[in-house]
Amino acid sequence: MSQNHPDRGRRRFLRTGLLGVAAVPLAGGLVTRRASAQDDMPRLSPDDPAAKALSYTHDASTATGNAAFQEGAHCANCQLFTGESGAEWGPCSAFPGKLVNAQGWCSAWVAKS
Numbered sequence: 001m002s003q004n005h006p007d008r009g010r011r012r013f014l015r016t017g018l019l020g021v022a023a024v025p026l027a028g029g030l031v032t033r034r035a036s037a038q039d040d041m042p043r044l045s046p047d048d049p050a051a052k053a054l055s056y057t058h059d060a061s062t063a064t065g066n067a068a069f070q071e072g073a074h075c076a077n078c079q080l081f082t083g084e085s086g087a088e089w090g091p092c093s094a095f096p097g098k099l100v101n102a103q104g105w106c107s108a109w110v111a112k113s
């Protein structure tokens with residue numbers, strides 16, 4: 001049998017294609033699992049002692065009286081916010097295990113670079 005037998009190329013093509021097809025649902029499962037893990041996280045309450053310590057609010061427009069507040073600052077443009085772009089809620093490294101509101105704010109706000 002020669003090295004360039006057409007069946008070898010066909011077999012290789014089918015094997016590669018089947019692996020690719022099998023990988024699609026696996027990748028989708030990983031994305032779904034990551035999203036559902038975030039969905040399972042509780043939302044940070046402004047009454048939480050850690051939230052109170054940093055003057056956290058779900059609505060940055062209510063923080064304008066805080067001396068640390070900078071115009072336009074909110075969780076979605078904070079360096080510590082790790083939520084998806086456009087998401088209403090997302091994780092924040094200042095409050096591990098809790099979701100903060102993308103329109104929220106706290107005194108630990110750092111401009112996203």
Ligand code: SF4
Nearest residue numbers: 075078081092106109
């Ligand atoms: S550290 Fe940033 S993302 Fe986290 S609550 Fe404060 S302003 Fe929002």
